[in-house]
Amino acid sequence: xxxxxxxxxxxxxxxxxxxxxxxxxxxxxxxxxxxxxxxxxxxxxxxxxxxxxxxxxxxxxxxxxxxxxxxxxxxxxxxxxxxxxxxxxxxxxxxxxxxxxxxxxxxxxxxxxxxxxxxxxxxxxxxxxxxxxxxxxxxxxxxxxxxxxxxxxxxxxxxxxxxxxxxxxxxxxxxxxxxxxxxxxxxxxxxxxxxxxxxxxxxxxxxxxxxxxxxxxxxxxxxxxxxxxxxxxxxxxxxxxxxxxxxxxxxxxxxxxxxxxxxxxxxxxxxxxxxxxxxxxxxxxxxxxxxxxxxxxxxxxxxxxxxx
Amino acid sequence: xxxxxxxxxxxxxxxxxxxxxxxxxxxxxxxxxxxxxxxxxxxxxxxxxxxxxxxxxxxxxxxxxxxxxxxxxxxxxxxxxxxxxxxxxxxxxxxxxxxxxxxxxxxxxxxxxxxxxxxxxxxxxxxxxxxxxxxxxxxxxxxxxxxxxxxxxxxxxxxxxxxxxxxxxxxxxxxxxxxxxxxxxxxxxxxxxxxxxxxxxxxxxxxxxxxxxxxxxxxxxxxxxxxxxxxxxxxxxxxxxxxxxxxxxxxxxxxxxxxxxxxxxxxxxxxxxxxxxxxxxxxxxxxxxxxxxxxxxxxxxxxxxxx
Numbered sequence: 001x002x003x004x005x006x007x008x009x010x011x012x013x014x015x016x017x018x019x020x021x022x023x024x025x026x027x028x029x030x031x032x033x034x035x036x037x038x039x040x041x042x043x044x045x046x047x048x049x050x051x052x053x054x055x056x057x058x059x060x061x062x063x064x065x066x067x068x069x070x071x072x073x074x075x076x077x078x079x080x081x082x083x084x085x086x087x088x089x090x091x092x093x094x095x096x097x098x099x100x101x102x103x104x105x106x107x108x109x110x111x112x113x114x115x116x117x118x119x120x121x122x123x124x125x126x127x128x129x130x131x132x133x134x135x136x137x138x139x140x141x142x143x144x145x146x147x148x149x150x151x152x153x154x155x156x157x158x159x160x161x162x163x164x165x166x167x168x169x170x171x172x173x174x175x176x177x178x179x180x181x182x183x184x185x186x187x188x189x190x191x192x193x194x195x196x197x198x199x200x201x202x203x204x205x206x207x208x209x210x211x212x213x214x215x216x217x218x219x220x221x222x223x224x225x226x227x228x229x230x231x232x233x234x235x236x237x238x239x240x241x242x243x244x245x246x247x248x249x250x251x252x253x254x255x256x257x258x259x260x261x262x263x264x265x266x267x268x269x270x271x272x273x274x275x276x277x278x279x280x281x282x283x284x285x286x287x288x289x290x291x292x293x294x295x296x297x298x299x300x301x302x303x304x305x306x307x308x
Numbered sequence: 309x310x311x312x313x314x315x316x317x318x319x320x321x322x323x324x325x326x327x328x329x330x331x332x333x334x335x336x337x338x339x340x341x342x343x344x345x346x347x348x349x350x351x352x353x354x355x356x357x358x359x360x361x362x363x364x365x366x367x368x369x370x371x372x373x374x375x376x377x378x379x380x381x382x383x384x385x386x387x388x389x390x391x392x393x394x395x396x397x398x399x400x401x402x403x404x405x406x407x408x409x410x411x412x413x414x415x416x417x418x419x420x421x422x423x424x425x426x427x428x429x430x431x432x433x434x435x436x437x438x439x440x441x442x443x444x445x446x447x448x449x450x451x452x453x454x455x456x457x458x459x460x461x462x463x464x465x466x467x468x469x470x471x472x473x474x475x476x477x478x479x480x481x482x483x484x485x486x487x488x489x490x491x492x493x494x495x496x497x498x499x500x501x502x503x504x505x506x507x508x509x510x511x512x513x514x515x516x517x518x519x520x521x522x523x524x525x526x527x528x529x530x531x532x533x534x535x536x537x538x539x540x541x542x543x544x545x546x547x548x549x550x551x552x553x554x555x556x557x558x559x560x561x562x563x564x565x566x567x568x569x570x571x572x573x574x575x576x577x578x579x580x581x582x583x584x585x586x587x588x589x590x591x592x593x594x595x596x597x598x599x600x601x602x603x604x605x606x607x608x609x610x611x612x613x614x615x
Contacts (some may be wrong), residue, residue: 145319148319148323149319149322149323149326152319152320152323152590152593152594152597153323153327153589153590153593153594154548154551154552154589154590154593156552156555157327157552157586157589157590158330160574161330161331161334161335161586162334164334164335164338164574164582165334165337165338237449241451244451245451245453245556248453248556249555249556249559249571250559250571250575251571251574251575264454264457268457268560271457271460271461271465272465275461275465278457278461282454282457282458285451285454286449286450286451286454289449289450289451290445290446290449290450293445293448293449
């Protein structure tokens with residue numbers, strides 16, 4: 001390269017633009033916590049697939065029963081056990097009901113049970129685990145012993161009992177699943193809170209005079225949001241699993257409600273004659289649970305602070 | 309150690325007591341009663357006689373105390389739907405069937421899970437690892453009973469290779485035990501892989517290698533021994549899974565075990581049987597949890613019990 005002679009002109013001594021001031025300053029673009037996590041989540045192909053499939057499932061669950069000419073309970077004795085065709089994309093069942101509508105109506109029920117139980121667990125878990133972790137001492141000890149006692153017995157036994165007492169409606173199914181599944185959330189929250197409350201920002205908040213409730217909810221829980229969200233995502237598939245498990249055995253929801261477990265149970269006697277019918281609910285359950293697990297794993301990696 | 313076991317047993321007893329209480333009052337609060345299920349019209353006298361026979365005419369509090377007292381002596385009362393049969397007799401008759409299937413499933417889960425986990429942790433071939441990871445992921449996500457139905461269709465209906473009902477010959481065990489242990493196999497595979505992988509990078513492994521121990525000895529005697537801990541602690545929850553799983557698998561394969569009996573007793577509203585079986589399941593899981601915790605403490609002295 002040829003060296004140029006340096007000529008000083010007035011232009012060189014003009015003030016720089018503000019934008020150029022920091023051009024030498026090397027730093028990563030500042031991102032919010034969620035943006036950062038989303039960036040990492042996007043790179044995980046399986047998690048992204050899970051998210052896309054779930055979105056697809058939710059859209060279908062909303063619109064297929066609305067737009068289809070059939071209803072989930074409309075029987076047609078002329079078209080019983082029809083194989084998939086142009087009128088009935090998934091075929092019909094033993095009473096001539098359209099399976100596609102039933103599967104996506106079942107998606108409404110199963111997803112509703114999954115998400116609402118997860119949400120209820122979130123609230124109970126944060127309060128219970130938060131108080132146990134934040135207060136500590138004897139309160140913590142007693143609260144944890146209660147959890148130990150509940151946890152020692154397979155949760156399904158409690159679920160079955162509650163269902164027997166309160167009947168086989170969707171609401172009692174949600175209640176029954178919530179009765180035991182909040183425990184994992186409470187444990188997770190407690191563990192997070194216990195380590196976070198020792199940190200300086202918590203002390204700082206206290207020094208300023210923030211109330212305990214404010215410190216707990218505004219400072220500690222917010223900082224533990226990553227593990228909480230992961231735990232939340234993992235609760236949805238387990239609730240869907242519990243519902244389909246119980247309904248499949250015949251001790252879950254009322255047989256007239258077309259949840260996925262009931263659909264699979266309906267097809268059970270037809271396994272030898274019309275095996276095609278069982279494929280739809282099985283595929284729906286498996287893919288949904290798989291997608292939710294993928295999303296959960298992806299979120300777990302995305303929120304993992306050590307991977308930054 | 310002894311102190312810890314005693315303490316855990318005490319907690320276990322308290323848990324069982326609470327479970328018994330919840331079960332008793334839950335069953336009392338249930339709609340429907342066990343005598344009128346056949347739609348038979350019953351005179352008031354017959355009804356009262358039946359209630360008196362089963363002690364259902366006494367106040368609830370008294371019934372509760374009688375029930376607890378009898379349960380302590382191993383007497384869970386008479387089944388309401390199967391006339392003349394003691395609940396404890398039903399348990400004794402049905403439990404061995406479930407136990408046999410459960411033991412097969414347990415060892416299947418341990419052997420297959422450990423093997424897959426070890427292979428996946430040590431293999432240098434990427435595709436082997438991917439296949440095992442994919443299997444473990446699917447195994448956790450696919451409910452065992454749905455997998456059972458897929459297997460029933462392929463091997464039972466299409467290929468006529470395996471029987472789809474009952475438990476008579478060893479062949480009968482194949483599908484139910486795979487279906488029952490599917491999720492446990494996947495969990496053990498995941499646990500073994502991640503913990504063995506961590507262990508194999510530690511200093512003592514390098515030391516063992518540099519001292520000239522054969523690679524197989526390094527893996528089994530040093531790596532695996534230390535990597536087993538998460539698997540052992542998982543055995544407790546796994547038992548709970550096998551117990552609850554047996555309810556659906558036994559119903560599906562019409563196996564006359566205790567799980568199928570439980571689901572039947574619920575649909576029949578057989579109060580005493582439901583209570584007896586719930587307590588039985590609870591007790592088994594509590595004991596198994598305790599056993600797996602103690603074994604974990606024996607294997608790994610770093611765990612301080614009672615803390």
